[in-house]
Amino acid sequence: MSIIFLILSVLSFAAAIAIKVMFVPASQGIDIAGAHIFFTIKMPVQDLPITESQVNSWLIIFGILFLCLFLTSGLKTRDISVRQLVAEWIVETVTNLVKTNMGEFFEGFAPFVAAILGLSAFSSLSSLLGLFPPTSDINIVGGWALLVFILITYYKMKAGPLIYLRSFGQPVPLLAPLNIISEFATPVSMAFRHYGNVLSGSIISVLVAVGLSELSKMLFRFLPGVLADFPYLRIGIPAVLSVYFDLFSGCLQAFIFAMLTMSYVSGGFPAEEYAARKKKREQRKAAREAVLASNRHKGS
Template sequence: MEQKMNIRFKITDVLYLIGAVLPFVFCMVLKILTNTPSEGINITGAMIYFTIPMPLQNLLITEAQINSWAVIISIFFLCLYFTHGLSVKANLKRQIIAEWIVEKTQSLVSTNMGDFFKGYAPFIAAIMGISAFSSLMALLGLYAPTSDINIVGGWAILTFALITYYKLKGGLGNYLKGFTEPIFVMLPLNILGEVATPVSMAFRHYGNVLSGSVIAVLIASALQGLSNLVFGWLPGILGDIPFLQVGLPAVLSVYFDIFSGCMQAYIFAMLTMLNISGGFPQDEYEKRLLKKQSKKNKKINSKI
């Protein structure tokens, strides 16, 4: 009986791992099938696979969307793999890794956002994970979803909605009053500042990842020209092989893809935490809570 369970456990493990890897393979196959090889410097946006007609505007299904869904599915299966076979005594290595991740994000959230926002640890971990995985996708030669402004803009709008929701917890009057804070003349500037938060977050993340990919393309084409110049005298097909393109771009991708991608994920999550907890009016919220409770108590008392 035990051995049967063991075999079943291992089969599920393998299935989860396949589920985590398969989306990336699917994206690569799709890219190989649809992309046409091009010479020289060629920088374009995400490729549009097909369009869905919609009443207001046609919905474009692009490479960026498909890749970001692949990242989501892959992270889902990785989470399943890491939490498979949990026990009180951690006897699997992956449980220790999973516990480490959970503890780290919880301590990060509780030091940066305070105890009121303790439940935000999964949200912050999700943002960090999806952002880091999306940026690291460029290592596989795929189109990184974060170098499309629409994807990152969507996350920034989500953050903006959360910020506004927590600002409104202090009451609508206080929220509107906050726009005329030092003097009434500052109203347009304050509204601009409110809108600038998500825009700057989106542009920071997208610009950093995009600059990495643009510089990679420029350097690759420059190396091709240089190797044509240096090895062009070699006979036959040997002269056409760009020898200098081997290895050198990989050194740059250590900075632009790995370091910059993880950095931007951390910064996006950090700014999300700081903006949400910074806009939340703690004192007003507690006052309102007390008022509501006293009203409730009065009602109960009058009924009695």
């Protein structure tokens, strides 16, 4: 049963490769282009293009979903398998990470943080399969940053909208415009950081590949016929760059995006005001119940 999930997980990545092979036109030589647009849906305000990055993103989501189902299928309390051990390790690591960085109140954030971490890491690593990495498209990363921005604002408003509005006037009301700008700079900088790192890595890789093929053409010009055109220097050398830009940088950016999400959400949350508000609400509730009880007592 569980093997079906593993097959489905691999299939969704294979589907991404198949879609790329079948529908994306092969580029002449090496060029730097954005995501390929498959088709556009007519919309009232602006047409909605369905691009490679959206399709890859959804297929990666399905891949992660089936991988999670594979890891968590057939859980047992004793004689646990390696699969269950891996699943437990992931859950425990993320829960500990969230607990140490956000505190006890935000313990329920662990699944969200793990989802962002996994989706971002898998998206960046999908470039190892030759796919267009969805994280090198600002629309995808901008969507995630917007989600985080909504979360930050929600938790800032948790202690009442008045306290949220008053926080813009800190430390002096004169700085309110700057506070508003810095409020909006948070998601923008998060999106640009992730997208810029992944995109710059792929651009540098392409430039190095082009440079190496030109260099090998110059060096091996004396070879006869087709042999002279073959880019010998492109064998193996770009892989060294790929280790840094795809493996290290991709995983690091995923980790940083998740860490920043955690620190922004828990940092913006006014814990003291929230506790005071909760306490006041409980007192009011107790007083109301006391009044109701005394009325009932009088009535009977």
